[in-house]
Amino acid sequence: MTIAKFIYDSAFRNMDLYYATCFLTHDPVVFFEFKGKKYLILDVLEYERGRRSAKVDKVINASAYVNNSEIRKGNIKDILQITNLIFKSLKIKTLEVPINFPLSLAKSLEQAGYKLTIGNSLFYPEREIKNKDEKRAITITQRNTFKLIGVVEQILAASKIKKNRIYYKGNIVTSEFLKEQIQMLAIKLGCDLSEGIVVACGNQGTDPHELGTGNIKPHQSVVVDIFPRSQKTFFYGDATRTFCKGNPSPQLVKQYNTVKTAQMKAIKSIRAGINSRKIHESIINYFETRGYKTGKINGYEQGFFHGTGHGVGLQIHESPPYIGSKDCILKEGHVVSVEPGLYYRGVGGVRIEDLVYVTKTGCEVLGHYAKKLRIL
Amino acid sequence: MTIAKFIYDSAFRNMDLYYATCFLTHDPVVFFEFKGKKYLILDVLEYERGRRSAKVDKVINASAYVNNSEIRKGNIKDILQITNLIFKSLKIKTLEVPINFPLSLAKSLEQAGYKLTIGNSLFYPEREIKNKDEKRAITITQRNTFKLIGVVEQILAASKIKKNRIYYKGNIVTSEFLKEQIQMLAIKLGCDLSEGIVVACGNQGTDPHELGTGNIKPHQSVVVDIFPRSQKTFFYGDATRTFCKGNPSPQLVKQYNTVKTAQMKAIKSIRAGINSRKIHESIINYFETRGYKTGKINGYEQGFFHGTGHGVGLQIHESPPYIGSKDCILKEGHVVSVEPGLYYRGVGGVRIEDLVYVTKTGCEVLGHYAKKLRIL
Numbered sequence: 181m182t183i184a185k186f187i188y189d190s191a192f193r194n195m196d197l198y199y200a201t202c203f204l205t206h207d208p209v210v211f212f213e214f215k216g217k218k219y220l221i222l223d224v225l226e227y228e229r230g231r232r233s234a235k236v237d238k239v240i241n242a243s244a245y246v247n248n249s250e251i252r253k254g255n256i257k258d259i260l261q262i263t264n265l266i267f268k269s270l271k272i273k274t275l276e277v278p279i280n281f282p283l284s285l286a287k288s289l290e291q292a293g294y295k296l297t298i299g300n301s302l303f304y305p306e307r308e309i310k311n312k313d314e315k316r317a318i319t320i321t322q323r324n325t326f327k328l329i330g331v332v333e334q335i336l337a338a339s340k341i342k343k344n345r346i347y348y349k350g351n352i353v354t355s356e357f358l359k360e361q362i363q364m365l366a367i368k369l370g371c372d373l374s375e376g377i378v379v380a381c382g383n384q385g386t387d388p389h390e391l392g393t394g395n396i397k398p399h400q401s402v403v404v405d406i407f408p409r410s411q412k413t414f415f416y417g418d419a420t421r422t423f424c425k426g427n428p429s430p431q432l433v434k435q436y437n438t439v440k441t442a443q444m445k446a447i448k449s450i451r452a453g454i455n456s457r458k459i460h461e462s463i464i465n466y467f468e469t470r471g472y473k474t475g476k477i478n479g480y481e482q483g484f485f486h487g488t489g490h491g492v493g494l495q496i497h498e499s500p501p502y503i504g505s506k507d508c509i510l511k512e513g514h515v516v517s518v519e520p521g522l523y524y525r526g527v528g529g530v531r532i533e534d535l536v537y538v539t540k541t542g543c544e545v546l547g548h549y550a551k552k553l554r555i556l
Numbered sequence: 557m558t559i560a561k562f563i564y565d566s567a568f569r570n571m572d573l574y575y576a577t578c579f580l581t582h583d584p585v586v587f588f589e590f591k592g593k594k595y596l597i598l599d600v601l602e603y604e605r606g607r608r609s610a611k612v613d614k615v616i617n618a619s620a621y622v623n624n625s626e627i628r629k630g631n632i633k634d635i636l637q638i639t640n641l642i643f644k645s646l647k648i649k650t651l652e653v654p655i656n657f658p659l660s661l662a663k664s665l666e667q668a669g670y671k672l673t674i675g676n677s678l679f680y681p682e683r684e685i686k687n688k689d690e691k692r693a694i695t696i697t698q699r700n701t702f703k704l705i706g707v708v709e710q711i712l713a714a715s716k717i718k719k720n721r722i723y724y725k726g727n728i729v730t731s732e733f734l735k736e737q738i739q740m741l742a743i744k745l746g747c748d749l750s751e752g753i754v755v756a757c758g759n760q761g762t763d764p765h766e767l768g769t770g771n772i773k774p775h776q777s778v779v780v781d782i783f784p785r786s787q788k789t790f791f792y793g794d795a796t797r798t799f800c801k802g803n804p805s806p807q808l809v810k811q812y813n814t815v816k817t818a819q820m821k822a823i824k825s826i827r828a829g830i831n832s833r834k835i836h837e838s839i840i841n842y843f844e845t846r847g848y849k850t851g852k853i854n855g856y857e858q859g860f861f862h863g864t865g866h867g868v869g870l871q872i873h874e875s876p877p878y879i880g881s882k883d884c885i886l887k888e889g890h891v892v893s894v895e896p897g898l899y900y901r902g903v904g905g906v907r908i909e910d911l912v913y914v915t916k917t918g919c920e921v922l923g924h925y926a927k928k929l930r931i932l
Binding site for chain 2: 192193205206207224225226227228229248250253254277279280281282283284285286287296298301360363364367368372374375376387388389390480481485486496497499504505506
């Protein structure tokens with residue numbers, strides 16, 4: 181076979197490329213894998229660093245083929261000129277490319293006589309199963325995630341309620357203030373939070389993707405969802421807790437306990453070989469027996485209208501592991517989030533999320549943080 | 557014409573999409589523009605937020621077409637089913653897609669009978685010319701960039717040299733410590749630095765893409781290159797200064813002054829209508845007349861081996877404005893970096909970088925920070 185795996189992308193955007201090379205560039209590079217050997221083609225600006233640190237078999241200097249080559253700027257002529265020479269000598273004629281391979285380069289390669297086949301939705305299927313080191317890396321990030329959630333709990337615990345506001349050391353507690361404090365600790369922990377932080381109070385928390393702004397109000401739910409990436413290993417953590425400073429309404433307490441029970445039931449039912457769709461469906465059923473319906477109410481989607489969980493690894497949402505309305509057989513070594521939630525305007529949002537590592541007989545929850553709504 | 561602009565991507569990765577919609581999602585969404593009207597198709601999880609905040613003419617709820625649609629997970633079947641219905645009613649048959657459009661979706665659309673044409677390398681060519689608001693946004697981020705560079709200068713100025721180390725408040729000054737201090741201020745300024753920070757001392761600074769680690773040594777050059785993105789406007793800043801705590805060698809002083817003069821000459825020659833290749837070439841010539849040659853020395857690329865500048869905007873490297881070895885006519889409204897550098901192992905790296913806004917008669921430097929090598 182003369183088939184080579186071929187990627188043209190930036191490893192900051194394409195985690196398969198990072199997985200294959202352990203080499204980060206912002207600008208795109210050419211990578212190919214052929215007969216078990218990995219190759220990177222780098223412009224002069226990246227070449228020395230690549231030669232020192234990329235985990236590949238050969239780093240090729242593009243400038244040895246084209247003067248002032250501009251691979252990193254998407255110069256298709258340069259890419260074709262260099263790869264043509266290399267592929268000819270290696271007798272490579274067919275390229276297996278990722279599903280999101282850039283269309284324009286694909287057309288040029290086809291015109292140049294290459295046959296392109298689109299790879300599996302997982303370009304490196306082995307990425308799905310986390311090995312010991314990867315599990316450890318996720319666990320470390322997840323422990324840091326809980327430290328970051330702890331920032332919110334500690335500040336709320338040390339705060340005082342006056343009328344409809346919460347004060348910490350004399351200042352009104354806002355979503356922005358809490359996020360700033362979370363970010364300060366994240367720097368110390370080497371965690372990147374550039375994809376955002378959810379600290380969403382009251383009705384804001386009923387939209388699961390609303391990041392939250394403004395005053396944190398007493399007696400209302402506060403959804404805190406943090407998904408940092410380790411700046412060292414690049415593995416993500418992902419956890420959510422819901423708090424209430426003051427006295428939650430009886431409806432909020434019931435909603436919280438229902439989500440908490442649902443999450444624990446889901447965690448108990450996870451093991452290798454199970455179809456995760458069933459776990460998702462039993463959460464929906466459980467919510468319905470407790471009186472929590474999902475659907476449009478007053479023009480807003482309310483209830484439980486997202487999946488129960490998703491794979492986590494070098495990406496915050498990583499396929500295939502998935503707990504939702506479509507079939508997915510969980511495997512030993514999958515890492516998935518378990519994050520049921522209930523969202524009703526007027527009562528507030530409640531979500532509780534942990535990461536689990538799937539084993540033959542069950543699952544391990546990674547890291548630990550108490551599930552407690554009320555903060556006095 | 558029945559042609560529609562079509563994007564399938566995440567606005568975090570695809571700044572054309574953000575430019576078109578002012579709506580950020582991590583997961584990909586479907587966007588199209590037809591007869592001057594902009595449309596977004598969102599899964600239920602994004603729909604409410606999109607309806608509230610996306611700057612488009614119509615936000616379409618995918619769940620009105622497909623139960624539990626998974627557009628955001630790259631489910632091509634769902635994307636085709638929904639777009640087929642919508643495109644049929646609007647009589648859209650031809651799609652103009654970006655050059656990096658995902659290959660697999662492209663093939664599916666072609667099989668479904670659509671004609672795909674690949675758009676210009678700038679999907680929204682108007683992005684190239686910065687309007688008043690965009691210029692202001694870049695200027696604000698650039699002023700913050702200089703505040704962040706100031707962190708390094710202030711710490712070095714307040715530090716003491718003992719033997720081969722630099723001490724600040726009793727602790728050894730390292731690249732990591734300086735970056736932590738930069739990040740702390742960045743949080744206060746609302747700047748995202750997740751793409752990295754360069755604080756590279758001595759020989760580290762001779763590799764322009766090396767971020768730097770370990771002790772900052774006295775009497776050596778320290779290249780400080782910071783490129784933050786505003787968390788509010790998403791426009792980047794980009795600036796570099798080179799410092800030396802203590803007594804720089806005469807070679808380093810000469811190298812610094814040469815780069816400083818070259819940068820000032822380049823800034824003076826910039827105006828709309830000029831071919832920027834000439835600016836780049838005259839920097840190379842100037843360096844050569846001063847005795848600075850570029851090429852491999854002892855196996856390392858040394859001298860001046862990168863472009864003089866690149867466009868900056870919603871991306872840190874933004875085409876087409878470019879100052880380098882290829883032709884590029886600068887236009888009024890371009891924002892480009894001007895960043896010559898000289899890198900010699902044993903002497904150290906020197907780079908000085910500002911952003912300029914190109915005008916009819918010259919250019920405006922955005923923000924201000926002194927260019928001074930030596931810190932006592």
